[in-house]
Amino acid sequence: xxxxxxxxxxxxxxxxxxxxxxGGRAFRNTLATVLIILCFLIALVPLLWILWTVISKGYNLxxxxxxxxESQRGITVRRVGGGAYHxxxxxxxxxxxxxxxxxxxxxxxxxxxxxxxxxxxxxKVVSFMIDILTGVPSIVAALFIYAVWITxxxxxxxxxxxxxxxxxxxxxxxxxxxxxxxxxVPDELRExxxxxxxxxxxxxxxxxxxxxFGGIVTGVMLGLARxxxxxxxxxxxxxxSKNINLNPFDGFMGALPTMINQDRTxxxxxxxxxxxxxxxxxxILLVMLLNILARLVARFSxxxxx
Amino acid sequence: MAKRIExxxxxxxxxxxxxxxxxxxxIEPRSVTAFIGPSxxxxxxxxxxxxxxxxxxxxxxxxxxxxxxxxxxxAPGIDPVAVRRVVGMVFQRPNPFPTMxxxxxxxxxxxxxxxxxxxxxxEVVERSLHGAxxxxxxxxxxxxxxxxxxxxxxxxxxxxxxxxxxxEVILMDEPCSALDPISTLAIEDLIEKLKDKFTVVIVxxxxxxxxxxxxxxxxxxxxxxGKPGRLIEMGATKQIFSxxxxxxxxxxxxxxxx
Numbered sequence: 001x002x003x004x005x006x007x008x009x010x011x012x013x014x015x016x017x018x019x020x021x022x023g024g025r026a027f028r029n030t031l032a033t034v035l036i037i038l039c040f041l042i043a044l045v046p047l048l049w050i051l052w053t054v055i056s057k058g059y060n061l062x063x064x065x066x067x068x069x070e071s072q073r074g075i076t077v078r079r080v081g082g083g084a085y086h087x088x089x090x091x092x093x094x095x096x097x098x099x100x101x102x103x104x105x106x107x108x109x110x111x112x113x114x115x116x117x118x119x120x121x122x123x124k125v126v127s128f129m130i131d132i133l134t135g136v137p138s139i140v141a142a143l144f145i146y147a148v149w150i151t152x153x154x155x156x157x158x159x160x161x162x163x164x165x166x167x168x169x170x171x172x173x174x175x176x177x178x179x180x181x182x183x184x185v186p187d188e189l190r191e192x193x194x195x196x197x198x199x200x201x202x203x204x205x206x207x208x209x210x211x212x213f214g215g216i217v218t219g220v221m222l223g224l225a226r227x228x229x230x231x232x233x234x235x236x237x238x239x240x241s242k243n244i245n246l247n248p249f250d251g252f253m254g255a256l257p258t259m260i261n262q263d264r265t266x267x268x269x270x271x272x273x274x275x276x277x278x279x280x281x282x283x284i285l286l287v288m289l290l291n292i293l294a295r296l297v298a299r300f301s302x303x304x305x306x
Numbered sequence: 307m308a309k310r311i312e313x314x315x316x317x318x319x320x321x322x323x324x325x326x327x328x329x330x331x332x333i334e335p336r337s338v339t340a341f342i343g344p345s346x347x348x349x350x351x352x353x354x355x356x357x358x359x360x361x362x363x364x365x366x367x368x369x370x371x372x373x374x375x376x377x378x379x380x381a382p383g384i385d386p387v388a389v390r391r392v393v394g395m396v397f398q399r400p401n402p403f404p405t406m407x408x409x410x411x412x413x414x415x416x417x418x419x420x421x422x423x424x425x426x427x428x429e430v431v432e433r434s435l436h437g438a439x440x441x442x443x444x445x446x447x448x449x450x451x452x453x454x455x456x457x458x459x460x461x462x463x464x465x466x467x468x469x470x471x472x473x474e475v476i477l478m479d480e481p482c483s484a485l486d487p488i489s490t491l492a493i494e495d496l497i498e499k500l501k502d503k504f505t506v507v508i509v510x511x512x513x514x515x516x517x518x519x520x521x522x523x524x525x526x527x528x529x530x531x532g533k534p535g536r537l538i539e540m541g542a543t544k545q546i547f548s549x550x551x552x553x554x555x556x557x558x559x560x561x562x563x564x
Contacts, residue, residue: 119364188401192464194362196415196471197391206418210405 051284058281061274067282071254072242072275077266084279086244086254091286093248094159094238094255095228098166103220105167106174107209113175114182115204134172141168142233149237157238159248162255165233170223177219181212214298221294225287231257256283309375309392309474309505310335311356316370317534318351318360325351327534329370331524333475338497338506340516340543343526344558348535349509350398350479352526356507357393357477358386374475391419394473398480400460402452402467408444411452411463415471430470438466439496458489465496469504476500478508482515494519513559517547525555 061067070083109126117123145165149155185208193203209216234240234255240262241252260279263272311333318326326348333339341349354360355368358379372379379389402411410417412431421427431448435441440462444455452463461481468476478497482490497519500506510516516523524540539552550556 186401188397188399189403191359191362191395192397192401192403192467193414193418194387195357195359195390195395195397196418196467197387198415198418199387202418207403207405211403213405 054277054281054284057274058277058279061278062281062285067278071244072259073244075242077263077269077272080271080274082242084254084256084259084275084282086242087256087259087279088282088286089244089246090159090253090255091228091257091283093246094162094234094253095166095224097160097163097248098170098227099220099224101163102167102170102223103174106171106223107178107216109171109175110178110182111204111209113179115200115208130172130175133168134176136168137232138165138169138230139232139236141165142236144168145233146236156250157252158250159238159245159253161237162233162253163248165237166227166230169230169233170227173223173226174219177222178212178216181215181219182208184215185211217294217298221291224290228287229257229283231261234258235261256280256286311475311505311507312371312373313356314371314373316352316355316368316372318348318355319365319367319369320351320363321365324534326355326526327536329537331537331540333505333507334522335505336501336503337521338501338508338519339522339524340520341507341509341524341526342511342513342516342558343535343538344528345511346531346535347526347528349524349526352535353477353479353507353509354395356475357395358389359395361386391471392473393475393477394468394471395477396461396464396468396479396481399484400457400464402455402460402463404451404453406452407449408452408455408463409448412466412470414467419471431466434466434470437469437500438462439492439499440466456489458485458492461485461489461493462496465493465500469500473504475505475507478506480509480511483511490515513547517543523547525550525552525558527554527558 064083066081067083067085068088069085070081071086072082072084073086075082109130113123113127117126142162142165145161145168149161149164150157155161189207189211190203193207194200198206234257238255239252240258241254242262243254245251245253256279260276260283263275263279266272267276312331313333314330316326316329317324329352341353343349351360356372356379360366360368368380370380374392377384379393403414406414409431412434413421413427416427416430432441435444440459443459444450444463452460455463461484465476465481482493485493494515497506497508501521508516508520520543522540523543523546525538525546526535527538528535539546539550539555541551546555547559550559556562
């Protein structure tokens with residue numbers, strides 16, 4: 001102790017300089033800040049550009065009630081009029097059937113991976129397969145269903161076949177996000193439930209899943225948003241119909257992406273071009289609407305804090 | 307209510323690692339038994355074997371006997387879920403269910419096991435919250451989320467949740483280590499009260515706490531890092547703290563340890 005005190009230099013009368021950053025560091029700080037803001041703005045440009053283009057060119061038709069209630073039956077590319085009802089319903093029907101099939105499988109799969117299979121070989125295999133499925137392009141999924149549904153089973157091109165292809169695309173998205181959400185639920189909650197003499201399955205059903213519910217819903221929405229805009233399965237597995245067809249097991253069906261694709265071929269003609277933009281805007285609105293809806297569901301199903 | 311626990315020749319493993327070796331002890335009913343010892347000596351691990359909570363971790367297993375009410379908890383055919391209904395647990399960090407209200411948190415043990423009778427639930431919730439010295443603080447906001455309470459209140463909520471299912475034994479794994487002194491005092495008062503009805507076993511790092519609340523004290527220690535923890539000595543709390551038989555116990559309680 002005494003030696004330490006002895007070695008300590010006496011106060012030399014100068015003050016420490018605590019005022020400023022050194023010039024180099026200040027410069028690097030500014031540079032990094034500017035770069036980050038710049039990157040953010042660059043990322044924002046295409047988003048705003050797309051939104052602006054689609055809204056400004058598409059909003060006009062959406063204001064017309066017939067857009068929401070009529071089909072394109074008998075409307076040629078040169079003619080004004082008609083609506084997107086057939087396509088909106090087609091998109092909704094096909095994606096909802098897809099969700100009804102994919103969401104339970106995805107959630108059960110995620111529950112298996114997180115709660116039961118942890119560390120087992122089976123879980124590793126499933127996890128690896130899901131990773132592969134995530135990377136499968138939509139056209140490959142569509143061709144696979146084509147091979148099964150039409151080549152092997154000899155069935156017709158119908159909306160349901162599209163739904164099946166969409167399941168392959170939606171499943172990995174929802175499963176992965178659900179898995180992440182379940183992993184976030186602390187083990188303490190599971191143990192608290194076990195300690196009350198609650199069986200494992202009930203713990204998962206009543207404690208783990210409700211705790212992760214908001215996140216699971218968000219994952220489902222992300223999956224839905226992805227499949228609603230898919231075009232390849234529609235082109236391959238169901239023809240585009242300008243008429244209203246609400247039966248996914250019979251006949252061609254309209255859908256927003258294929259409606260865009262149809263009118264896109266005559267983009268030089270104003271009526272067709274208008275419909276392309278309007279259909280694009282409708283698709284964006286649809287996804288947004290579902291998102292808002294899901295958020296409301298998630299909010300009202302969990303208890304408010306404070 | 308309240309049962310004696312007799313443990314004999316208990317070894318606890320995590321995979322190949324033996325965490326606790328050869329523990330035998332008797333835990334008296336309607337009393338508070340405290341486990342003390344340095345970190346990593348296996349006292350929490352051992353506590354978790356008393357309600358078969360240890361085995362929820364992958365690779366964890368147990369050898370030996372834990373006899374409660376003349377039944378070996380580790381005998382074949384014994385359902386761990388049924389064991390945990392009889393031996394409740396309170397954890398180190400308060401862990402109320404975040405999706406549930408205060409009422410539902412306390413009622414959760416009954417509700418999740420199928421009790422639907424609203425009148426009975428209300429009764430049990432009120433009694434349990436009284437039992438956990440929390441009723442006066444929360445009676446006007448039972449429908450608010452349990453996670454909105456302070457840390458000490460949350461821990462008492464967890465105790466209320468544990469006693470709502472009317473177990474015989476309550477295990478507490480360092481229940482005060484995340485709490486401030488005032489909340490700690492509230493919990494200690496509560497433990498004193500709980501022993502009228504339950505057999506209470508508490509793991510604590512705080513020797514004053516063990517001295518204050520417990521009737522029996524068990525001292526755990528390990529020979530070296532990587533070696534299994536062992537029960538060194540167990541006896542009446544007064545005797546352990548004033549006149550321990552073992553040198554290691556004396557060193558630990560007088561702070562000369564390590």
